[in-house]
Amino acid sequence: MRRKLTRSGLTGLLVTHLADVRYLCGFTGSNAALAITRHCARLFTDGRYRAQAAEEVKAAEAEIVSRGAAVSAVEWLAAQHGVEAAGFDPSHATVADLDRWRNALPARLRRTFFAPLPAPLVEPLRVVKSDMELAILREAAQIGCNLFDHMLGFLRPGLREYEVAGELEHAARLAGAEGMSFETIVASGVRSALPHGRATDARLPRRGFLTLDFGIIHKGYCSDMTRTVHFGTPRPRERVAYEAVLEAQQAAVAAVAAGVRCGEVDEAARSVLRHAGLADAFSHSTGHGVGLEIHEPPRIGAGQKDRLEAGMVVTIEPGIYLPGEFGIRIEDMVAVTRTGGEILTPAPKALIEL
Amino acid sequence: MRRKLTRSGLTGLLVTHLADVRYLCGFTGSNAALAITRHCARLFTDGRYRAQAAEEVKAAEAEIVSRGAAVSAVEWLAAQHGVEAAGFDPSHATVADLDRWRNALPARLRRTFFAPLPAPLVEPLRVVKSDMELAILREAAQIGCNLFDHMLGFLRPGLREYEVAGELEHAARLAGAEGMSFETIVASGVRSALPHGRATDARLPRRGFLTLDFGIIHKGYCSDMTRTVHFGTPRPRERVAYEAVLEAQQAAVAAVAAGVRCGEVDEAARSVLRHAGLADAFSHSTGHGVGLEIHEPPRIGAGQKDRLEAGMVVTIEPGIYLPGEFGIRIEDMVAVTRTGGEILTPAPKALIEL
Numbered sequence: 001m002r003r004k005l006t007r008s009g010l011t012g013l014l015v016t017h018l019a020d021v022r023y024l025c026g027f028t029g030s031n032a033a034l035a036i037t038r039h040c041a042r043l044f045t046d047g048r049y050r051a052q053a054a055e056e057v058k059a060a061e062a063e064i065v066s067r068g069a070a071v072s073a074v075e076w077l078a079a080q081h082g083v084e085a086a087g088f089d090p091s092h093a094t095v096a097d098l099d100r101w102r103n104a105l106p107a108r109l110r111r112t113f114f115a116p117l118p119a120p121l122v123e124p125l126r127v128v129k130s131d132m133e134l135a136i137l138r139e140a141a142q143i144g145c146n147l148f149d150h151m152l153g154f155l156r157p158g159l160r161e162y163e164v165a166g167e168l169e170h171a172a173r174l175a176g177a178e179g180m181s182f183e184t185i186v187a188s189g190v191r192s193a194l195p196h197g198r199a200t201d202a203r204l205p206r207r208g209f210l211t212l213d214f215g216i217i218h219k220g221y222c223s224d225m226t227r228t229v230h231f232g233t234p235r236p237r238e239r240v241a242y243e244a245v246l247e248a249q250q251a252a253v254a255a256v257a258a259g260v261r262c263g264e265v266d267e268a269a270r271s272v273l274r275h276a277g278l279a280d281a282f283s284h285s286t287g288h289g290v291g292l293e294i295h296e297p298p299r300i301g302a303g304q305k306d307r308l309e310a311g312m313v314v315t316i317e318p319g320i321y322l323p324g325e326f327g328i329r330i331e332d333m334v335a336v337t338r339t340g341g342e343i344l345t346p347a348p349k350a351l352i353e354l
Numbered sequence: 355m356r357r358k359l360t361r362s363g364l365t366g367l368l369v370t371h372l373a374d375v376r377y378l379c380g381f382t383g384s385n386a387a388l389a390i391t392r393h394c395a396r397l398f399t400d401g402r403y404r405a406q407a408a409e410e411v412k413a414a415e416a417e418i419v420s421r422g423a424a425v426s427a428v429e430w431l432a433a434q435h436g437v438e439a440a441g442f443d444p445s446h447a448t449v450a451d452l453d454r455w456r457n458a459l460p461a462r463l464r465r466t467f468f469a470p471l472p473a474p475l476v477e478p479l480r481v482v483k484s485d486m487e488l489a490i491l492r493e494a495a496q497i498g499c500n501l502f503d504h505m506l507g508f509l510r511p512g513l514r515e516y517e518v519a520g521e522l523e524h525a526a527r528l529a530g531a532e533g534m535s536f537e538t539i540v541a542s543g544v545r546s547a548l549p550h551g552r553a554t555d556a557r558l559p560r561r562g563f564l565t566l567d568f569g570i571i572h573k574g575y576c577s578d579m580t581r582t583v584h585f586g587t588p589r590p591r592e593r594v595a596y597e598a599v600l601e602a603q604q605a606a607v608a609a610v611a612a613g614v615r616c617g618e619v620d621e622a623a624r625s626v627l628r629h630a631g632l633a634d635a636f637s638h639s640t641g642h643g644v645g646l647e648i649h650e651p652p653r654i655g656a657g658q659k660d661r662l663e664a665g666m667v668v669t670i671e672p673g674i675y676l677p678g679e680f681g682i683r684i685e686d687m688v689a690v691t692r693t694g695g696e697i698l699t700p701a702p703k704a705l706i707e708l
Binding site for chain 1: 384401442444450532
């Protein structure tokens, strides 16, 4: 990071986004700011985290402050020899934050000190995962698959969607998950046509689809997977649609490799659904990066020019949504390798009839 | 709100904080911006929410847009006759947001159009609850109490903290909660001395305290309560400390009434703990408002000059934390009335020995 700082021409950097703070120095507390110069780095947090900071923080000194962590970081940066300006991420600083930070500076520095970064500096480091991060993400994804397997033994018509979410989340806790990585999606029957159907008191149908989209947090990292199963025997039209989504998903997974443009991966899925006459029913992009946050770059969407790099972990999740009828989505986590993609979520994808 | 806008001298307002949007027009989707003029209001969201917006939105027109909701709201505001400037909440707009919004304006308006509000406009409306909101918060708090009662039958030494959190969250789902209002705190034994101890794999002790701090979401509103129970027979020092926290909590509840300064309520709790020699062990403030968000104004902290108003709902949650030994916190939700406070969380507070 410090090399990158130097190359960017900056003399200081203020990092307040907690996922970035954790990535750079290991600190997992809920209140922190990291100040970085070309020569050193210092983490600021409050008294609740004294023991935790001493234990977790690497590559930076930790300082416990009673005032705001970010304001303390600003004051420290401004007092460092050779620091004339500090970059910050404008996507993770509110207008009120910036105002507060400026007011913590000596008057002569107020107008010139803060430089909104034209592009994120930390995020590009985070999107390419280290071997240790890949190992954690593989574990997280496997916990998700085990949970899906558990749910196959639990699901039956007549259960309410929230009972399904409750069972899944309870099993996740018992499997040691630190939490869910996003609000569990349980969408059954006609509700499967909602891309983001939260669990309601609707009952699972005797006949129809059920979409489960969920993720857990494991050692700070997020998993994310979706499977759509069917209660009873699918109608021909439903079966054809499922096979089209599965083929689209597999085509996109097969398109993953270092050097490939994200838009090409999206197009691999989209063209299958276009040929199946379902282009309009695929109303979102194909996937996104995943790591310390559930949504990270890159975005796997139509026309995206960014290229995949080895070590990225992305979701591949095409879906179709036919309002008033049904919806289907299938999602894996895929690690990008030099020559292709490694599926981290090995749960079966062939249509399951319950 | 429009009256307030007129009084503030503004001709337009951009509301992007989702809790504010929900409060003002009822829309509960995850992507929205509300534009308000002195004469009308319009909600902007995306195609996923077409049906939901038509059903939920009151007192505003709803418009489905394919571009960003906030940018669309900005363009609409700038095109309204008589709107020369738009207020926005600088605590809920990032520096990058503001930049995007400005770029959506005609060049002649860019420098002057946006006015950061010197104080929030919507929040002061939200902190005083209507009768309907009070009824929902009462229900939410009661669901929390029922869950605590359920947990008393579940808790036993040897359980892991995450099993406790899992049971609680599962029971919450089955009780119809929409979710938890914050990460469940389960802190047992020496870990009870951590004010915000997340559930770990630590086992509940044969002898020692257990602090449960949790909340659910019901019809969009948050509950929040804490109880500390004891496994085995408490030592005299532990019993004395518990009684001191309970007395402090009751003193603060008794101090609640419309017109009282928040700092006086805090002082009611703090002085009890000071007399018990535990002033330093009470390391946080006494409480906070609660509603659509888990933390809302007012803050019930030392020296706070703001006065309580009838209809506010606040937590009263003094605690003590003795590192390496134990911790105790007791928390109720209290609705402020003209003459006092109504406890919304009637679960017992006398020391429970399990």
